[in-house]
Amino acid sequence: MAFVSGISFGNQRGAGCSSVCSRSTFLTGAVPATSRRRASPPSSVSHLRMQQTTTATTSHEFITCPGATGTHADCRIAKDRSKVLAQKGIDRPVIIGVAADSGCGKSTFLRRVTDIFGTKVSKSHTPQGDFMTVICLDDFHTHDRQGRKIAKVTALSPDANNFELMYQQVNALREGKAIMKPIYNHETGLIDPPELIEPNHVIVIEGLHPIYDDRVREILDYSIYLDVADEVKLSWKVQRDMSERGHSYDAILASIQSRIPDFKAYVDPQKEKANVVMNILPTQLVADDKDNKYLRVQLIQEEGIEGINNVFLYDEGSTIDWVPCGRKLTCPFPGIKFHYGPDTYAGKDVSMLEVDGNFAKLDELIYVESHLNNTGTKFYGEITQSLLRNPTAPGSNNGTGLFQVLLALKMREVYERVSGKIVAL
Numbered sequence: 001m002a003f004v005s006g007i008s009f010g011n012q013r014g015a016g017c018s019s020v021c022s023r024s025t026f027l028t029g030a031v032p033a034t035s036r037r038r039a040s041p042p043s044s045v046s047h048l049r050m051q052q053t054t055t056a057t058t059s060h061e062f063i064t065c066p067g068a069t070g071t072h073a074d075c076r077i078a079k080d081r082s083k084v085l086a087q088k089g090i091d092r093p094v095i096i097g098v099a100a101d102s103g104c105g106k107s108t109f110l111r112r113v114t115d116i117f118g119t120k121v122s123k124s125h126t127p128q129g130d131f132m133t134v135i136c137l138d139d140f141h142t143h144d145r146q147g148r149k150i151a152k153v154t155a156l157s158p159d160a161n162n163f164e165l166m167y168q169q170v171n172a173l174r175e176g177k178a179i180m181k182p183i184y185n186h187e188t189g190l191i192d193p194p195e196l197i198e199p200n201h202v203i204v205i206e207g208l209h210p211i212y213d214d215r216v217r218e219i220l221d222y223s224i225y226l227d228v229a230d231e232v233k234l235s236w237k238v239q240r241d242m243s244e245r246g247h248s249y250d251a252i253l254a255s256i257q258s259r260i261p262d263f264k265a266y267v268d269p270q271k272e273k274a275n276v277v278m279n280i281l282p283t284q285l286v287a288d289d290k291d292n293k294y295l296r297v298q299l300i301q302e303e304g305i306e307g308i309n310n311v312f313l314y315d316e317g318s319t320i321d322w323v324p325c326g327r328k329l330t331c332p333f334p335g336i337k338f339h340y341g342p343d344t345y346a347g348k349d350v351s352m353l354e355v356d357g358n359f360a361k362l363d364e365l366i367y368v369e370s371h372l373n374n375t376g377t378k379f380y381g382e383i384t385q386s387l388l389r390n391p392t393a394p395g396s397n398n399g400t401g402l403f404q405v406l407l408a409l410k411m412r413e414v415y416e417r418v419s420g421k422i423v424a425l
Helices: 084-086 106-117 146-149 163-173 215-219 231-246 250-271 362-369 382-389 401-418
Strands: 002-004 007-009 023-026 057-062 077-080 094-100 132-136 180-182 193-196 202-205 222-228 274-281 295-302 321-322 336-345 347-359
Touching: 023 274, 077 106, 077 163, 084 362, 094 106, 094 163, 094 250, 094 401, 106 202, 106 401, 163 180, 163 250, 222 231, 222 250, 222 382, 222 401, 231 250, 231 347, 274 401, 295 336, 347 401, 362 382, 382 401
Parallel strands: 094 202, 094 222, 132 202, 222 274
Antiparallel strands: 002 007, 023 057, 057 077, 077 180, 180 193, 274 295, 295 347, 321 336, 336 347
16 A cells, blocks of 8 residues: 555556556546555654645556566556655655565664654555655566466576566656556465555665666665575574464475575675675674574675765774773673774775674663764664664664664665755654
């Protein structure tokens, strides 16, 4: 469901994109009963110093576009910019890409993002709110689950994804146009009829391939890659899929192994093009941590990005190893260690910030926060407060949670720089 100005919209079939073919006009909010879906309650209004959203009814003339073929033949973009832009005070939506394999913590990370922005999104197929929309790029799969088996391709293969339609629709949203976006239903494994998506202040595109297609990558305002070592990924995926999805260990292991060739060929290389990489690795503090109880987490920040000031520890550009255990930071076995310094990654100059080990008490992170600079916080203790609001979220007690919050703060910085608006707390 899309939520615009307090009006809920169901699925509609129409026509959409930059080159004109057939056209159809829809009055949003006036959906045929046969195509209506049950609406979720609209999310709370974002705390922003900007024009208040007003209730209005808008209509769209949709046109066809490249990529709207086959299983995606009903997908479209609007011919003109949406009236929602004026209603919400949006000049141009900010587009952020988050790339990661399945089971790498995207859901937890995006919850931290909405927390930092002080907004909420619906719990619908495509999470949407008054301020932010999160699009899962799995929706651009060209085959349903059975179709992939017949074609003998994985969801990671470019042959199983519609990159032409992905580019056309993400670019249309960036231009302020509504789209009729495809839906890949993870529960049934089928491709459902398309849904209406309106432009928003921030649009996050997340999934396997947000940085794969150069055309899509070039229209992103900021790109993030969440990288998880194979052994850590296995333990996470086993825990999630066995407890939440009822999968057996053997089935999970077979699924992971079948994905490895395509992951290495098509997903993993995206980290070389990302603006920032969060890398989650086994600890170096314990010789044999088979359960990955302790983690070493790196924040690899590309240098020289206009408008982005990279986070640093103590002294920018220096190489620092810091063991803060003592009076101000409780450190049970095996302790905790920080590292910061200049480095190279995928042929690029980067700043490397690393945390190895676990935090015993989240409220003591205020001590660590006081030694970090260029974090993008608006007040002393904002990082610590954000972590304390979600103390049981995965990764809260190690560098994963800390760096997820730092990335969310950088996303907020990007939004404020591009839009010229300030996110008020």
